[in-house]
Amino acid sequence: MNSTEIKERDRRYILGTYARNDLSIAKGSGATCYSPEGKKYIDFSSGIGVNALGYCDDGWVKAVVQQLQTLQHTSNLFYTEPCCELAEMLITRTGFDKVFFCNSGAEANEGAIKAARKYSFMKYGKGRYGIITLQDSFHGRTMATITATGQDGYHKYFDPFVEGFSYAKPNDLEELKAKISGSTCAVMAELVQGEGGVNKLELEYVKALYELCREKDLLLIIDEVQTGIGRTGKLFAYEHFGIRPDIVTIAKGLGAGLPIGGIIFDKSCSHALEPGDHGTTFGGNPVACAGAIEVLKRIDEEFLEQVARKGEGMKMKIEQMDGVLQVTGLGMMIGISLKNKDAKRVVKSALDLGLITLTAKDRIRLLPPLNITYGELEEGLGLLEEAIK
Numbered sequence: 337m338n339s340t341e342i343k344e345r346d347r348r349y350i351l352g353t354y355a356r357n358d359l360s361i362a363k364g365s366g367a368t369c370y371s372p373e374g375k376k377y378i379d380f381s382s383g384i385g386v387n388a389l390g391y392c393d394d395g396w397v398k399a400v401v402q403q404l405q406t407l408q409h410t411s412n413l414f415y416t417e418p419c420c421e422l423a424e425m426l427i428t429r430t431g432f433d434k435v436f437f438c439n440s441g442a443e444a445n446e447g448a449i450k451a452a453r454k455y456s457f458m459k460y461g462k463g464r465y466g467i468i469t470l471q472d473s474f475h476g477r478t479m480a481t482i483t484a485t486g487q488d489g490y491h492k493y494f495d496p497f498v499e500g501f502s503y504a505k506p507n508d509l510e511e512l513k514a515k516i517s518g519s520t521c522a523v524m525a526e527l528v529q530g531e532g533g534v535n536k537l538e539l540e541y542v543k544a545l546y547e548l549c550r551e552k553d554l555l556l557i558i559d560e561v562q563t564g565i566g567r568t569g570k571l572f573a574y575e576h577f578g579i580r581p582d583i584v585t586i587a588k589g590l591g592a593g594l595p596i597g598g599i600i601f602d603k604s605c606s607h608a609l610e611p612g613d614h615g616t617t618f619g620g621n622p623v624a625c626a627g628a629i630e631v632l633k634r635i636d637e638e639f640l641e642q643v644a645r646k647g648e649g650m651k652m653k654i655e656q657m658d659g660v661l662q663v664t665g666l667g668m669m670i671g672i673s674l675k676n677k678d679a680k681r682v683v684k685s686a687l688d689l690g691l692i693t694l695t696a697k698d699r700i701r702l703l704p705p706l707n708i709t710y711g712e713l714e715e716g717l718g719l720l721e722e723a724i725k
């Protein structure tokens with residue numbers, strides 16, 4: 337099919353919930369992809385932070401294909417090697433206690449919310465179920481996670497929403513404190529808000545929030561669905577802040593192209609969910625896990641240093657571009673505010689020039705593949721500069 341045929345069929349048959357860009361992607365390699373007609377694009381979006389190793393990375397493809405030819409699925413009623421190997425890698429590298437595998441970020445957050453409530457129920461009994469999240473957060477699209485998402489735009493049409501969520505202003509500890517009551521059980525936050533505008537939380541705020549949660553026995557759930565798996569130059573963003581969450585949720589980059597999510601539990605609360613409390617058919621799928629194992633193998637300390645270095649380099653170059661007001665973010669998760677320019681229009685111009693970017697609120701957002709080559713990075717930044725002009 338050519339681009340026109342694909343777009344026509346898509347519009348005819350697929351529910352119109354996405355504001356798609358005017359581009360059909362047919363194939364890719366590294367940070368470069370092509371339309372069916374062969375037009376080339378540098379991709380600074382990674383399929384929204386998923387393609388951590390770019391398109392069709394050799395090692396990842398090999399790991400996935402090998403597993404696909406061995407065992408593609410069994411149920412969670414049985415043991416499999418990829419699943420336990422991936423779990424061991426995550427636990428060894430974080431020093432946490434247990435992991436639960438699911439299929440998406442929303443599902444990971446949904447499970448974290450359940451775990452926090454169960455933890456509190458076991459310790460304090462009924463009624464201590466409140467979860468405080470931050471304004472401008474994004475936690476997913478299920479009923480509980482849209483409720484958790486601290487943006488009014490998500491809180492319409494689907495009433496009644498899940499009870500027990502309240503929203504605090506980021507970087508204002510006093511305000512958050514005022515929201516804590518006898519019925520609060522947890523705080524959930526992204527450390528760099530992704531969809532909400534690439535807003536990095538302040539170091540002192542995060543440290544104080546961590547202490548506050550410990551003092552009040554509130555579980556601290558850090559949503560690392562976008563920031564995790566090397567995106568910020570460390571395996572997890574929380575490492576930049578010198579804190580230790582009780583629960584960390586992951587997805588996006590872990591799969592590198594296959595659907596997988598996870599909830600990592602610290603010892604504090606790894607006992608909360610017990611047999612029968614939670615589950616999902618596809619969770620821990622051997623093929624998705626085999627791909628994720630390859631991702632984690634590749635993201636070693638040297639790789640992470642490269643991510644940090646590339647992120648710094650990008651920030652420096654973008655800050656010097658005409659029309660750029662401010663660069664936010666951490667590592668290779670970058671937000672750009674513009675002087676008197678509409679981010680959506682710049683993203684469209686960039687696409688016309690052959691560069692794929694994202695927006696987050698009124699900023700441009702960049703999430704290039706973590707292993708992008710310096711050549712592709714240079715080329716993409718050149719196109720970005722032109723698009724902003």
Ligand SMILES: *Cc1c(COP(=O)(O)O)cnc(C)c1O
Nearest residue numbers: 440441442474475476530561562
């Ligand atoms: C993308 C995202 C989610 C939702 O993940 P899905 O896989 O789309 O369900 C949740 N939290 C954050 C921070 C995200 O960026």
